[in-house]
Amino acid sequence: MQRRLFALTALAIGTLFTAPAFAQNKPVIGVSVPAATHGWTGGVVYWANRTKDEVEKQYPGVKVIVKTAASPSEQANQIQDLQAVNKIDTLVILPFESAPLTRPVAQVKSKGVFVTVVDRGLTDPNAQNAYVAGDNPGFGKVAGEYMAKAMGGKGNVVILRGIPTVIDNQRVDAFNEVMKAHPGIKVLDAKHGNWNRDDAFKVMQDFLTRFKQIDAVWASDDDMAVGVQRAIEQAKRTDVKLVVGGAGAKDYIKKVMDGDKLVTANVTYSPSMIADALKLTAESRVTGKPMPATTIIPSVLVTKENAAKYYFPDSPY
Incomplete structure (x- = not known):
C-alpha cells in the first residue's frame, strides 16, 4: 500500500x-x-x-x-x-x-x-x-462509518487510542462524532494502547475482564489490532465480531483480501x-x-473489493 x-x-x-x-x-x-x-x-x-x-x-x-x-x-x-x-x-x-x-x-x-x-x-x-x-479526521470518520454500518447501528464498541498526540485526538473525535449519530451503539471505554502490540494486548485484556459483551473493537492501528486479537483469542471470547485497525499494514490488508471473519476492512494511512x-x-x-x-x-476505506490495490508483500510494513 x-x-x-x-x-x-x-x-x-x-x-x-x-x-x-x-x-x-x-x-x-x-x-x-x-x-x-x-x-x-x-x-x-x-x-x-x-x-x-x-x-x-x-x-x-x-x-x-x-x-x-x-x-x-x-x-x-x-x-x-x-x-x-x-x-x-x-x-x-x-x-x-x-x-x-x-x-x-x-x-x-x-x-x-x-x-x-x-x-x-x-x-x-x-x-x-x-x-x-x-487525513486524521477522515481516518476516524471512515472507520466509524464503516463500523456503524457493519454493526447494524447497534451494539457495544471499545476504542484503543494511540500515543497522546494531536492526530490521535483528531481521529478519536471524528470517530465519536460518527457514533453520536448512532444512539444504538454504546462506546464502553477508550484507552491508550500507544500504537504498540503489547500495550494494546494489556488494554484489551482489561476491556475483556470488565465488559462481558463487546461486539466490536476500533483498534485504530494495525499493530494494536495484533495485540487486540491475541487477547481475544487467549480469553476465548466469541462475542467480538469485528476488529478494525488502520494504516494498511500488509498483514492486515491480506486478512481483508482473504475474507477474515473479524478483520473485514482497513483504513489507509501510509x-x-x-x-x-x-x-x-x-x-x-x-x-x-x-x-x-x-x-x-486522504484516508481510504479498504475492503475485500479493493484490497488488492493496497497489498504489497515486499513492503517494509
Whole structure:
C-alpha cells in the first residue's frame, strides 16, 4: 500500500520534480523521526532513508541527515544537535509526541530553520512553516462509518487510542462524532494502547475482564489490532465480531483480501508521507518555490473489493 500511495501522491506533485534543480541553494536538511518502535514507524524510517538518497541524487550539493529517536527527550536533544552541530537550515520532523516537542521545535525555528512537521502535529502551529499529514479526521470518520454500518447501528464498541498526540485526538473525535449519530451503539471505554502490540494486548485484556459483551473493537492501528486479537483469542471470547485497525499494514490488508471473519476492512494511512514531506520541502528550499502551508493525504476505506490495490508483500510494513 505504501508504494501505491506514494506513487499516487508523486503523480500529484510530479511536476515539481521534473523541472531542473537550481544549484544555487544547497540546504542542509535534518530529518528527525521516531525509531522503529512498531511497524508503522518502521515504515517511516525506511522511507526517510530511501528518500534521503533520492533527494541527494536529484539535487547535487544538498545534504540530508536522518536521525531516529526512541523517546521525546532524545528527539528534542537530537534536533538541537542538528541545528548547533550539523548546522541544518531545514528540519523535517515527525514528532514522537506533540506536546513535548513543540517548544524544542519552536526554538529551532526561531533560529532561522525552516520547519516541516509531519503527521503528529505540534500543539502550537506557529512552531512550523509547513505541515504534511494523512487525513486524521477522515481516518476516524471512515472507520466509524464503516463500523456503524457493519454493526447494524447497534451494539457495544471499545476504542484503543494511540500515543497522546494531536492526530490521535483528531481521529478519536471524528470517530465519536460518527457514533453520536448512532444512539444504538454504546462506546464502553477508550484507552491508550500507544500504537504498540503489547500495550494494546494489556488494554484489551482489561476491556475483556470488565465488559462481558463487546461486539466490536476500533483498534485504530494495525499493530494494536495484533495485540487486540491475541487477547481475544487467549480469553476465548466469541462475542467480538469485528476488529478494525488502520494504516494498511500488509498483514492486515491480506486478512481483508482473504475474507477474515473479524478483520473485514482497513483504513489507509501510509508511512510514505515522510517521503512526500521531504521531497516537497527539498524542492521548495532548492528552487525557492513556496511550499503549501498544509498538505493532506486522504484516508481510504479498504475492503475485500479493493484490497488488492493496497497489498504489497515486499513492503517494509
